[in-house]
Amino acid sequence: MAHAASTSIGRARASEANRGDGLVSAVLSVLVIVISVLLFYTWSRVQVVRIGYEIFNANSEMRKLDQENKELILEIATLKSPKRIERIAREELKLLPPKEEQIIILR
C-alpha cells in the first residue's frame, strides 16, 4: 500500500517535472524563434544598408562614366568644328577646295 502510494507520488512528481521541462522547452523554443527572427531581421537590415551602399557606388560609377562620356562627346564636337577643320586643311595640310574640273559626279 505504502509502496503503491510512494509510486503514485513519484509518478505525479515525474509528471510535474515533465510538464515543467515541457514549459521550459516551449519558452526556450519561443525565445530561440524570436531571437532568430530578430537576428534575421537585423541581418536583412544590414544587407539592405550594404546593398544600398553598393547601389550608391554603382550609381556613382555610372554617373562618372556618363560624365566622362559627355566630356568625350563635347571634345569630339569641338574637334569637328568646321572652323578648326578648315584651318587645319588650309594651313597644315595645304589643301584647297577642288576646282571645277577636279569634281567627278558618280552615278
Add this chain to the structure above:
Amino acid sequence: MKKPSDKWIRFRISTILVFFCLVSFIIAGRAFQLQVLKRDQLCKLAERQYKKNIPLVPKRGTIYTRGYEELAVTVEVDSIYAEPDSIETPKLAAKRLASLLPLSRKELEDNLSSSKSFVWLARKVTPSTIERVKSLNIRGIGFVKENRRFYPNGELASHAVGFSGIDGTGLGGIELAHDAQIKGKTELVRAERDAFGKRTLPRDLGFEDSLAGNSVVLTIDKTIQYTAEKELAEAVRKSGAKGGTAIVMDPKSGEVLAMANYPQFNPNDLSSTYQAALKNRAIVDTYEPGSTFKVFLLAAALEEGVVKPGDKFYCENGSMELAGKVIHDTHKHGTLTVREIMKFSSNIGSAKIAAKLGKERFYDYITSFGFGSPTGIELKGEGSGILRSMKTWSKLELANVSFGQGVSATPLQLTAAFSAIANGGYLMKPYLVKDILDRNGKVIKSNQPQIVKKVVSGETASKVTEMLRDAVAEGGTGSGAALNGYDVAGKTGTAQKVSGGRGYTENKHVASFIGFVPAESPELVVLVAIDEPEGIQYGGIVAAPAFKAIAETSLRYLNSPKKNDVEIPVGAAMKVAKADHLPQRRGDAE
C-alpha cells in the same frame, strides 16, 4: 559533494526564466512604445538627422543640328563654396586661396568671415583649380558639382542657338524660346545620410537623369551655316560694312538651313561680347527692302492680269516727277518691257505698274506675302516690319512702296516671301526646330512644314521666276550672282537707310541680294543683306558675290547636279581618279 536538490535547480531555472521573460517583456514593451506609440514623433526626429533635402538641378537637353551634331551640350563641372562657421582662421584661409580663385584677398576674407552659413567662392571652375584648392585641405571649404553649358562650335549658329545663364536658364535664341523643354524639372530630393554623413541613394528616386530636359534638333545644317557665316563675314569685311545677315531656307518646307549674322558672338565667352553682337539681325532688324520688293509687285500685277511680261512702259529716261517729287532710275531708260523693268530694276517702271495695279490690290498681296506681321518663327523678339495702312497711301507713297521704300521688313520675312515665288506660290511658315527628343533620344514632337497661304498661282510664280533669271543674266543688275552650271533667279536691292525717322541718309545703305537656285527646281533660297557698306554700295556688287559663294558651296554639298556635270559610272570614275588624282596604294602596284 552534496548534489543540489531538484527543487533548487527548478527554482533557479524558474528564476532565470522569469528574469528573461521580464526582460523580454520590458524590451517588447519598449519596442512597442518606440515603434508604435512614438513612431511618428521619432521618425521626424530621425529624418532630421539622417535625411537631407538636396535640390536636384537637371541637366539641360542638348541642341543638335539637323545632322545630329552637337551645338550646345551640358557637362558637370565643380564649384567651390565655404561654410564660414567652420573656418577657423578666415584671414589665413583667404591668403592661401587668393592666388587660386578669381577673388581678391579682401573679398575672400569678407566672404569667409560672413555671418551666413554658406557662401559661393567660385562657380564652375576648371578641374586644375579644384585640385589645387583641394590640396590646401582647408576645413570649411567644400566642392559641389554643377552643370555648365558648352557650345563646342563656338560662334557657329550662335544667334539661332542662343545662350544660357549661370543658373541654367535660357537667355537667348532657342535656349530661351524652348527653355521649358530644354531645362527639365528642378526638384528637391531627400537623400539619406549615414552616421559618417555619407550620402546614400535616395529611395524614391532612381537616377537624377530622369529629370533631364528634352533635346532639340534644329533645321540648321552645319555646313551650310558655316558657309553662310564665312561668306557673310568676308562680304562685310571687304565692303567695310557695319554688319550683315545671311539666311538660307528650303523653299519647299520653310526650314531655315542657315541663319548667319555679323558681328558674331561666342556663347562660351559672353563676358567679352558687346551687347550689339547679341542681336539676331535676321529676325529683329527691319530695313527698307528696296528693289527686292519689286518682285512682289510684279507677282501681284501678273496674278491680277494687270500686266503681261511683254507689256511696255515708258521709263521717262531715268527721271519722273510725281506729286512734286522726282523719282530716279540708276540708269536712263526709254521704253522697257515688264521683263526689262525687272532686269534693269527700274523704279519708274515699277511705279507705273503699281499705279496700274492700284493700292488696294497691291496692299492685299503685300500682306498675303507676310509683310507687316511676324512670320511666327520659334525665336523671341521677332520684328513685324512696318507697313502703313494703304488708306493713308498717296500716289507718291504707292510709287515708293512699289520699289521698296516707305515699307520695312525683316530679312526672314523677305526670305519667306521669296520662298513663295520659288515653290510655286505657297507662303510657308519658317521654322527652326525640326524635332524634340526626350532624354532617351526618342522623338516626342516633330514639326512639319506649314502652308500659311497660297499667295499666287504656279503660273504666275513661273513667270516671275523667268524674269528673275533675266535679272541675274548678263547685263542684269544681279549678274554678279550668276553661277556656273546652275540657273539663278534673284534680285538685287540697294536701299537708303532712314535717318532718325525723317528722310533718308545720303551715304548709308543696305545692300542686298535675294535669290533661289536652281531656278528650274529650287532647293535653296538665299538672302544676303549688308548693312552700311562703304565705297560702292550696290547690292549687285556687295551682296551678290556672297550669295554666289554660299549658293555654289551649298549646292555642291547637297550633291545637286550642275547642268553641265558629266556623270560617269562608278567603276570608270575610280579608274580616272586613280590614274589622275589619287596616290597609288602599295598593294595596287604589286
